[in-house]
Amino acid sequence: MKLRLEDCHVVRQNKTLLKSLYLSVRAGEVLAIIGPNGAGKSTLLRVMSGSVQPTCGTVWLDNRNMAEFSAIELARHRALLAQECITTARFSVHDLVGMGLTYTGKHLLRKKQNQIIASVLDRVGLTGFATRDVTTLSGGERQRAHLARVLAQLEGGMESRGAGVLLLDEPLAAQDLAHQKLIMECVLAYARQGGGIVLVLHDLNWAAACADNVAVLSQGGLHAQGKPVEVLNTRLLAEVFGVQSRNYVTHVGTGRPFIIPHDLMEQSSSRI
Numbered sequence: 001m002k003l004r005l006e007d008c009h010v011v012r013q014n015k016t017l018l019k020s021l022y023l024s025v026r027a028g029e030v031l032a033i034i035g036p037n038g039a040g041k042s043t044l045l046r047v048m049s050g051s052v053q054p055t056c057g058t059v060w061l062d063n064r065n066m067a068e069f070s071a072i073e074l075a076r077h078r079a080l081l082a083q084e085c086i087t088t089a090r091f092s093v094h095d096l097v098g099m100g101l102t103y104t105g106k107h108l109l110r111k112k113q114n115q116i117i118a119s120v121l122d123r124v125g126l127t128g129f130a131t132r133d134v135t136t137l138s139g140g141e142r143q144r145a146h147l148a149r150v151l152a153q154l155e156g157g158m159e160s161r162g163a164g165v166l167l168l169d170e171p172l173a174a175q176d177l178a179h180q181k182l183i184m185e186c187v188l189a190y191a192r193q194g195g196g197i198v199l200v201l202h203d204l205n206w207a208a209a210c211a212d213n214v215a216v217l218s219q220g221g222l223h224a225q226g227k228p229v230e231v232l233n234t235r236l237l238a239e240v241f242g243v244q245s246r247n248y249v250t251h252v253g254t255g256r257p258f259i260i261p262h263d264l265m266e267q268s269s270s271r272i
């Protein structure tokens with residue numbers, strides 16, 4: 001599995017949202033996309049998913065132009081979790097997750113469907129939620145129910161073609177620490193199965209801790225890309241996020257950077 005963007009541009013209403021992007025993710029790789037609000041991260045994720053066509057340029061999936069994939073082929077190869085999943089219809093959690101399986105157009109036996117649904121609910125920490133009405137879930141629970149739907153979709157596709165591409169837009173935003181960890185474990189497990197992972201993350205420390213590669217977007221362009229230790233440094237925080245601070249990036253024993261606002265902590269300590 002290899003997903004590759006070649007010179008992709010997106011223009012909407014005379015505004016350039018993405019410019020000249022070259023980027024790739026391969027089987028087993030976790031790619032984190034970071035950058036300021038409005039940098040184009042969600043737009044990029046949608047382009048990588050094939051749900052938005054670039055104005056010019058090509059997205060290649062396994063050396064095939066993604067624009068040529070039918071909706072069902074796309075559903076079998078990749079799954080996208082949007083930033084906000086609004087659910088107004090009163091589905092049960094079981095039925096919502098089951099929708100992921102129907103997208104792939106595969107006819108699985110009911111027993112197999114139920115096994116997959118139970119397995120993905122367990123993976124996202126929603127064991128025991130199958131009969132709950134989705135509209136009654138908390139924000140974090142609802143987001144995880146949609147993540148389970150997306151995982152079920154890929155699981156359905158895996159029956160015939162192996163692991164695909166998992167694209168998640170801010171999957172940790174609504175989650176407490178334990179569920180952030182659970183989701184990242186889930187993501188890393190899928191990468192170990194040979195899936196390609198693309199995550200839009202605002203928390204730079206999760207990107208630093210778990211990504212193999214980080215792509216930094218700024219004003220629609222690729223500012224930098226590389227391993228977390230190569231990319232996440234004080235200069236980047238200043239140039240891309242406008243955060244001027246000498247000592248924000250430290251290195252922990254694993255060789256991965258860690259970002260901590262020392263100056264704010266010092267200010268807070270001095271108030272006590």
Ligand SMILES: Nc1ncnc2c1ncn2[C@@H]1O[C@H](COP(=O)(O)OP(=O)(O)OP(=O)(O)O)[C@@H](O)[C@H]1O
Nearest residue numbers: 012013015017035036037038039040041042043044
């Ligand atoms: N259809 C559109 N027409 C015009 N501008 C758009 C359109 N879609 C998105 N934009 C703009 O493009 C920019 C990039 O949007 P995008 O949602 O990709 O940013 P983002 O990096 O994901 O931001 P955030 O971190 O706030 O979620 C934003 O300034 C947004 O307002």
